[in-house]
Amino acid sequence: MGISHHGACRGAVTMNTERCLSLILVLILLFCSDHAQAEGADLERWHVLTIDGSPVGSVHEVLAEGDDHWQVSESTVMVINRLDTRIETSTVQETVETAGGLLESVRLRIQVSDQVMVIDAFAENGEWVTRDPTPGVPERRQALTEPLTGPRAVAALLAGLSEPGDQVSYSAFIPFTMQPGAVRAELVGFEMVGEFSLRVIEEHLPGLPTPLVRMIDDDGRNVITRMPGPFGLLETTLADETAATLAQSGGELPDEVFEGTMLKTGVRLPSPRRLEYLELELRHRNPALGWPDFNSSHQRVLEQTSDRVVVAVERRHPRQSVPLTADVDDALGDYLKPNSLLQVNQPELVELARSITAEADDRWQAALMLEQWVAENLSFDMGVVLASSSEVLANRRGTCTEYAVLLTALARAVGIPARYVTGYVYAHGMLAGHAWTEVHIGEDWLAIDAAIPADGPADAARFAFLWTDLNGGIGELNAGPAMQMFGQIDARVLAWRVADGELERYPDRVPLPEVSAGLFVDRVQGIVWTLPAGWRVVDHDLTWPSNLIAAAVRSDSERVELRWVSHFPWERAGQEWLESRAQQGRAVIDESSPFGLESAWLVEHDQGFDLLRPGPDGLWQLRSSRRDLLAELADGLALPVQ
Structure with a gap:
């Protein structure tokens, strides 16, 4: 086993490409909770949930009548099998509706990690009250302009639409956002499903950029619901219990579905x-x-049309020092509050945050200390969809979502205003969905990223589209920007500037590596590799998840690979660092300064040999099964070094 990324950093690079999976699974779960339920003989109904035609779960509806109210329970189970990981999530939404059709209360139980999130909401004195059982989280109150309509009453309203163009408006609880909102529904036509003619309703919901399509029967009950999503069409279809139960075993979506959410930059x-x-x-x-x-x-x-946007991202550095104990402006108070995801008042979290920052003189120094601790102490686990800071602290694993949640909570715990950011980050030729943290220092919001840390503020190789204090709960992550972006865009790099470098601009196209039989030249990265006679260049155009730059092969199947291996910015790739990494990987440092190369190391491991040379923020790795081939291929390799 050769030298590779540090454990946490290795996971961090991988997790970013799965970021949108975590967020979209929550969105799908809440989409499935938005069902209308009509009164009738069928008090129990099952639906199969599919993504792009693949069964991935089920929805179970139960309608119960009380003395003066109706109770509707909707349980959704979804299972995605991805990269040898089973990702299982579920929600239960229980609503209580008066006999007159007014919504009295909603209870949501959401399980997207080991813990279950519970949200209780109810109407009280003309307000909609949301309560979270998390200690220290205040209840939220929102004035209602009109009473909310319950799911049975919604079904009756939809059943009253008889001609294309008929519309109805009402206020309801929106599962996507977990808030009340105004809804407009329109009958747009009819569609035959088997021998039944179903009404096709487009329902325009706040927070969603595209309408939810319901195909309903004459009683207003959902037979099919549809909504486009990043992984393809999300659909629920009325089924029997047997089919729905079988669908709960989950499905494995094709690789192309996930690849479509990642942006190849070229x-x-x-x-x-x-x-x-x-x-x-x-x-x-x-x-x-x-x-x-x-x-x-x-x-x-910089430029924007309906189908094209040019975005410029600058790396912002701290412009002033602010004492860690300085007062926080009242306008930033929301960025210090605890909530269901950021359990800032948890004693264990507060104690940890204070111990990490005990030697910090100012807020920026403290923020970097917290970033380093999270980066070094969390490990990647794609099976975690979305976890609170207390759960992340206990289990110390997750995707970049959990890295950002914990870092944001730790910052708030020591009095640093912090917010959660969603966007895309660059890694190995790709832009992929990601989450990170911004802290407020002086007059500026500064980015820090425990999943892919940089030396100082987070780098500019990213762009954001959602900034939130998370005080509104996970519904804020399901807002329009996520649906507008994930799986819906393509990207091209126009220009960049590295620290202490000149602006590189390519308005037409960034030049590709020049490849001939025995020569590889990547002018962008500053690599020139001249191969000996009999060797040729292959695999020079791979992107994430591969860190392979190029490989050289010979007719006898011998192969030598050039790779880039990153490490934490606070680590320095010297002899001591290599020895610690080598011990973890059952490797030994065979020689320093091999083949007459200064600042280089030859490492022997189970698969052969690595020639390692330090570069900017990482190591160049030349790998072969034979030592003599490394010497032969290293002779013509020119690399930018640290």
Whole structure:
């Protein structure tokens, strides 16, 4: 086994490409909770949930009549099998509706990790009250302009639409956002399903850029619901219990479904963790969804049309020192509050945050200490969809979502205003869904990223489209921007600037590596590899998840690979660092300065040999099964070094 990423860092690079999976699974679960339920003989109904035609779960509805009310329970189970991991999530939504059709209360139980999130909401004195059982989280109250309509009454309203163009408006509880909202439904036509003619209803919901399509029977009950999503069409279909139970075993979506949510940039950027400026062109595959607002203090829109946006991202550095104990402006108070995800008042979390920052003089220094602790103490686990800070602290695992949740909570615990950010990050030629943290220092919001840390503020090799204090719960993560972006856009790099470097601009296309029989030249990364006679270059165009730059092969099947291996910015790739990594990987440092190369190491391991040379923020790795081949192929290799 050769030298590779540090455990946490290795997971961090992988997790970013799965970020949108975590968020979208929550969105799908809440989408399935938005069913209308009509009164009738069928008091129990089952639906099969599919994504792009693949069964991935079920929805179970139960209608119970009380003395003066109706209770509707909707249970959703979803299972995605991905990369040898079973990701199982579930929700239960229980609503109580008066005999007159008014919504009295909603209880949501959401399980997307080991813990179950519980939200209770109810109407009281003209307000909608939301309560979270998490200690220290205040209840939220929202004035209602009109009473909310219950699911039975919604079904009756939809059943009253008889001609195309008929519309009805009402207020209801929106599971996506977990808030009340105004809904407009329109009958747009009819569709034959088997021998039945179903009414096709488009329901326009707040927070969603595209309507939810319901295909209902004459009683207003859902037979089919549809909504486009990043992984394809999300659909629930009325079924029997046997079919729904079988669907609960889950499904494995094709690789193309996941690859469609990642953005190939066509370029391997040099030193992406040191980027100070990045300019991107984004193209929308479905302009009808619209664009989110990209503008922030360090990100701005340069050009925008319905299907094209040019975004410029700058790396913002601290401009002033602020004592850790300084007062926080009242306007930033929301960014210090505890909530269902950020359990800032948890004694164990507060104690940890204070111990980590005990030697910090100012807020920025404290923020970097917290970032380093999270980066070094969490490990990657794609089976976690979305967990609270207390659960992350206990289990110390998750995707970049959990890294960002814990870091944001730790910052707030020591009095640093912090918010959660969703966007895309660059890694190995790709832009993939990601989450990170921003802290407020002086007059600025500064990005820090425990999943892919940089030396100082988070690099500019990313762009954001959602900033939130998370005080509104996980519903804030399901807002329009996520649906507008994930799986809906393409990206191209136009320009960049590395720290202490010049602006590199390519308005037409970034030049690809030059490859001939015995020569590989990547002018963007500054690599020239001249091969001996009989060798040729292969596999020079791979992107994530591969960190392979290029490989050299010979007719006798011998192969030598050039790879890039990153490490934490606070680590230095010297002899001591290599020895610690080698011990973890059953490898030994065979020689320092091999083949006459200074600042290089030859490492022997189970698969052969690695020649390692330090580069910007990481190591160049030349790997072969034979030592003599490394010497032969290293002779013609010129690399940018640290």
